[in-house]
Amino acid sequence: MKISLTPQEIEKRLMDAGVQPTLQRIAICRYVLCEADHPTAEQVKDWAQQNLDKISQATVYNTMNALVDAGLLRALRLPHTEKVIYDDNIEDHHHFFDEETGRLYDLPEEQIDVRSKLPKKFKTNRVEVLFTGKVED
């Protein structure tokens, strides 16, 4: 499901998005774009501190914010935790939260059809659906 990217490809993505490709940012992208599944900043920090010589918490947060601002990631805030969750799926899509495992699944937009009868004065820009339940093995 996750894509595989060379450091060069990541570097290009960052440059194209107007983000200077530092060592720390490339490494974090490697994790969030190619490995992680809806990680929190804490998970990114844990991974980075194990896989890089040295990286500070501030850099992790700075990088996550830079990636969100550049449009390479989205920040999610969901009911089950107060931590921000980062999503490398930047398409419009929906989510399924497995309350047994805590895992979050992406649901492609076209799998969900939301029909609403809202009064005309409600002008909708975005619709997001969160399913909660469990996923059978």
Next chain:
Amino acid sequence: MKISLTPQEIEKRLMDAGVQPTLQRIAICRYVLCEADHPTAEQVKDWAQQNLDKISQATVYNTMNALVDAGLLRALRLPHTEKVIYDDNIEDHHHFFDEETGRLYDLPEEQIDVRSKLPKKFKTNRVEVLFTGKVED
């Protein structure tokens, strides 16, 4: 839209829910059940400190948690803020967030029809839709 309740009615609701009806709790219920619209704990505290002789922040949080645990309120966590939002509408329902005003509107469950084609292993317990946009005057 909001209901009007006498202190006696509030007292009964609390007792029925197994919550001892203290002065602080009755007052807070008066606000959250009869006046407020999706308030945060901070808004409840501000109201309470203006309208009661004296009340501590801890009591406001304790009370909000007690009311949620008793099923009289629901706690919402939405993308636009990191503060918990309290909802006196305990029915299943959806929300419309007006990004201009910051106001949150309840959408009755029956106004929204969500049709999903999820793989069979996804067993859904709850579906929540968040619309974002603006409400024309």
Next chain:
DNA sequence: GAACATATTTAGAATAGTTCTAAAGATATA
């Protein structure tokens, strides 16, 4: 490549929202 400007990283302090602690006060029960 030296000199300079600009951007990034960093440790640690600060902040925001909420919960915890433990002592004092209130309420219910006998």
Next chain:
DNA sequence: TATATCTTTAGAACTATTCTAAATATGTTC
């Protein structure tokens, strides 16, 4: 009234995140 149980409280603690300001790295110009 005595006693047990709950509730309230001030302030400390906690968690997630942001800020500060100094050090380091990177990009740019000659």
